[in-house]
Each structure stands twice: as C-alpha cells, then as structure tokens.
Amino acid sequence: xxxxxKTGGRFKLAPWDWRYYAxxxxxxxxxxxxxxxxQYFPLEEVRKGAFYVANKLYGLTFEQLDNLPLPHPEAxxxxxxxADGKHIGIxxxxxxxxxxxxxxxxxxxxxxxxxxxxxxxxxxxxxNFTKPAGDMPALLTxxxxxxxxxEFGHALHGLLSECTYxxxxxxxxxxxxxxxxxxxxxxxxxxxxxxxxxTHHWQTGEPxxxxxxxxxxxxxxxxxxxxxxxxxxxxxxxxxYHTIQNSDPIDAEKFEKEVLDKIGLIPExxxxxxxxxxxxxxxxxxxxxxxxYTWAEVLDADAFSVFKQQGIYDQATAESFRKNILxxxxxxxxxxxxxxxxxxxxxxxxxxxxxxxxxxxx
Numbered sequence: 001x002x003x004x005x006k007t008g009g010r011f012k013l014a015p016w017d018w019r020y021y022a023x024x025x026x027x028x029x030x031x032x033x034x035x036x037x038x039q040y041f042p043l044e045e046v047r048k049g050a051f052y053v054a055n056k057l058y059g060l061t062f063e064q065l066d067n068l069p070l071p072h073p074e075a076x077x078x079x080x081x082x083a084d085g086k087h088i089g090i091x092x093x094x095x096x097x098x099x100x101x102x103x104x105x106x107x108x109x110x111x112x113x114x115x116x117x118x119x120x121x122x123x124x125x126x127x128n129f130t131k132p133a134g135d136m137p138a139l140l141t142x143x144x145x146x147x148x149x150x151e152f153g154h155a156l157h158g159l160l161s162e163c164t165y166x167x168x169x170x171x172x173x174x175x176x177x178x179x180x181x182x183x184x185x186x187x188x189x190x191x192x193x194x195x196x197x198x199t200h201h202w203q204t205g206e207p208x209x210x211x212x213x214x215x216x217x218x219x220x221x222x223x224x225x226x227x228x229x230x231x232x233x234x235x236x237x238x239x240x241y242h243t244i245q246n247s248d249p250i251d252a253e254k255f256e257k258e259v260l261d262k263i264g265l266i267p268e269x270x271x272x273x274x275x276x277x278x279x280x281x282x283x284x285x286x287x288x289x290x291x292x293y294t295w296a297e298v299l300d301a302d303a304f305s306v307f308k309q310q311g312i313y314d315q316a317t318a319e320s321f322r323k324n325i326l327x328x329x330x331x332x333x334x335x336x337x338x339x340x341x342x343x344x345x346x347x348x349x350x351x352x353x354x355x356x357x358x359x360x361x362x
Contacts, residue, residue, distance in 0.1 A: 015270035040199040043138035049198025057318040059083025089121035107154035113161040153185030162327035177334035179296030221356030234272040235291040242288035302346035
C-alpha cells in the first residue's frame with residue numbers, strides 16, 4: 001500500500017493488485033533482474049547440474065545415446081548406470097514446446113521398474129522451456145531451473161525403484177507423498193554451493209558471481225507470507241467442501257465467504273482458486289487432498305534439513321534416502337518409510353525456517 005501511495009495511486013490494495021506490486025517491490029528491495037540472472041542458466045548447464053547432484057548423492061552416471069528411438073528429434077536419451085557400472089534404466093529428456101504437445105512439465109514412465117517382470121525403468125521428463133534462438137542457447141529463469149531439478153527428482157524416483165510389482169513401483173505412491181522426491185531436489189538447485197557448480201554465463205563461461213547468488217538467497221523469503229496464506233486458504237476451502245455433512249444444495253459463493261471469513265483471510269489476499277474454477281478438487285483428483293502440496297513441502301524441508309546438518313552430499317544420508325524412500329515406491333506406508341529415513345516423524349519447523357516464517361532461535 002505504501003508503494004501504491006508513493007507512486008500516486010489513489011486506491012486501496014486489492015487482491016488483483018498484489019502480484020504486480022509484489023514484483024515491483026521485490027525488484028526495489030533486492031535489485032533482482034531476471035534477464036541478467038537467466039544469462040547464467042543455459043539449459044544444458046542446468047541439466048548437467050542435475051546430473052552432477054545425482055552423481056554426488058547416489059553415484060549415478062548418465063551416458064547420452066544415439067541409437068534409441070526418440071519421441072521427437074529434439075529429445076535426448078541417456079543410459080543411467082549405478083556407481084558400479086550396473087545398468088539402471090533409460091532416461092529421456094524432452095524439453096521444448098511444439099505443436100500438439102501439452103503445456104507444463106511432468107515425469108512419466110514408458111516402462112516402470114519391476115522385479116516380477118524383470119524390467120528396468122524407462123523414464124521421461126517433459127518440459128516446455130523456450131527454444132534456443134540464433135546463437136543464443138535456451139536460457140532458463142531461476143524458477144525454470146528449479147522446475148528442471150523438480151521433474152528430475154520425480155525421474156530419480158522412477159529410475160531408482162526396486163519394487164517387485166510395477167503397480168507400486170517408482171512414483172506409484174500416495175498423492176501426498178509423491179512430491180517429496182521432486183521437491184527435495186529443488187533444495188539443491190538453489191543451494192549456493194551447487195549454484196557455483198552449474199551456473200555459467202552462456203557467452204563468457206564465467207560462473208555466476210557471488211553478488212547474484214546473494215541476491216537469489218536474500219530474496220528467497222520475499223512474499224512467503226502471501227504464498228503460504230493463499231495456498232492454505234485453498235486447502236482449507238477444499239477440506240470444507242468435502243466434509244459437508246449433508247447433501248442439500250448450497251450457495252457456493254456464500255459458503256466460500258463463510259469459510260474464508262472463519263479462517264481470517266484478509267481482504268487483500270484471496271484464495272488461490274475460487275470455487276467455480278477450483279478444478280483440482282472437483283475434477284482433478286485432489287478432492288480433500290489439495291493440502292498434499294504443502295504437506296510435501298513439510299516433508300522435503302524436513303528431509304533436506306538432515307542433509308544440511310550432515311552435509312548436502314553426505315553419503316550416509318543419501319544412501320538412507322535412496323534405500324528408504326526412492327527404492328520403495330508405494331510398497332509400504334509412506335510414514336513408515338519416512339521414519340526409517342529420518343528416525344522420527346516430520347515437523348513443520350524446517351519449512352517455517354526455510355520460508356522465513358520462523359527463526360532458528362524460536
């Protein structure tokens with residue numbers, strides 16, 4: 001509101017103003033220039049960075065192949081091998097948009113791992129990053145670099161699976177557990193130590209200067225109160241709809257307002273999805289489960305806190321995460337698997353600290 005007033009605006013901040021002025025405020029406070037930052041995120045270097053982290057954690061190597069059929073000529077294929085040289089599976093990367101291709105980013109399995117069928121996994125990551133132009137390579141924003149690491153985390157879940165039955169292999173797990181392996185990888189994407197390894201200016205080859213790394217780190221807490229609030233309001237609205245005790249018709253607009261007033265949502269922030277277009281919970285498989293995204297954040301922040309304590313490439317921690325999380329798929333209850341890795345149930349403390357909503361001393 002102070003920024004609106006300062007720039008001559010004669011109106012009160014409303015939900016539809018928030019993101020526009022938040023971006024202006026972010027640039028003013030931290031001097032972040034997305035165009036400048038993207039010069040250090042050529043797609044090829046970001047992919048190599050993800051492979052580097054997988055090698056440091058699990059000993060995996062990725063050898064590009066030119067003798068396999070590709071889903072598209074622009075796609076890439078890699079043989080994935082374990083630290084001892086043993087074949088693990090095949091990994092495809094299909095990064096660019098084209099006519100007829102769905103938008104977004106995802107991981108899928110052309111063939112899931114299965115001991116019963118003696119089949120190794122064939123996994124794909126599909127994204128829609130901006131194509132190279134002229135002499136310039138495909139350059140990613142920092143958020144897009146995190147997306148690549150995120151989807152690669154799903155891919156590792158599929159590749160490192162060690163299950164008997166394909167129906168529970170890889171990412172065939174509970175909805176509120178599937179995002180743990182993907183979201184935890186985003187922590188490495190933004191870690192200062194890792195950024196120094198995989199960020200290089202596409203023209204000079206110089207690594208990202210510490211000044212830019214500091215700006216990325218310093219801005220990581222910006223707007224987190226808004227992010228958490230708008231998301232959790234949607235999760236609570238979802239749960240309210242799916243715990244209605246009778247089948248009588250309701251006035252959706254009135255019901256929504258009652259729920260949001262009850263939880264104390266302020267007028268300047270609105271729920272992430274209004275009821276008429278909240279497709280996740282009415283036609284997207286997340287009915288009474290939209291909270292899963294935030295619960296997965298609790299898990300990934302709690303899990304990565306172990307790596308931060310022991311070292312981000314600590315081999316004992318990585319081996320435990322691989323054996324107890326990545327290899328098990330949906331073969332056992334996720335909380336049992338997580339406790340085997342962590343030694344205890346997760347707490348929200350690491351997530352609150354990472355978001356800047358709680359200090360380490362609290």
